[in-house]
Amino acid sequence: MSRIRVRDIMRTDHPVLSPETPMRRAVATLVEARTSAAPVLDETGRLAGLLTQKDCFRPALQAGYHAEWTGRVADHMTRAVMTIDAEEEIVVAAETFLQRAHRVLPVTDAAGLCGMLHRSDVLAALLRAG
DSSP states (O other): OTTOBHHHHOBOOOOOBOTTSBHHHHHHHHHHHTOSEEEEEOTTSOEEEEEEHHHHHHHHHHHHHHTSOOOBHHHHSBOSOOOEETTSBHHHHHHHHHHSOOSEEEEEETTEEEEEEEHHHHHHHHHHHO
């Protein structure tokens, strides 16, 4: 089990958002992709934040009250993003998910963002390994 790395189980087919993406479009992207979060990349392709489902509730409720969506991803995203290295062992990922309330972590390597790791991916890998 210790030889399984984050890169072996991470998802690479995830949506990516821009800080300038309108919130209505961003929420639709998360819903259509059936994912709990999407990385936000700046104009240079660097990780600028993470937009989670939780980040989307306030603008969604406001849109319901006012019948109009306002704001953009930069206004609501989580800026202080915890990441995990692609070369970490899944045991480290499991311990990270145990210690934090995160459901998903951006995965990085020397070049930057390379994938997303969901709690369910780690749990499934642990199940297969054990």
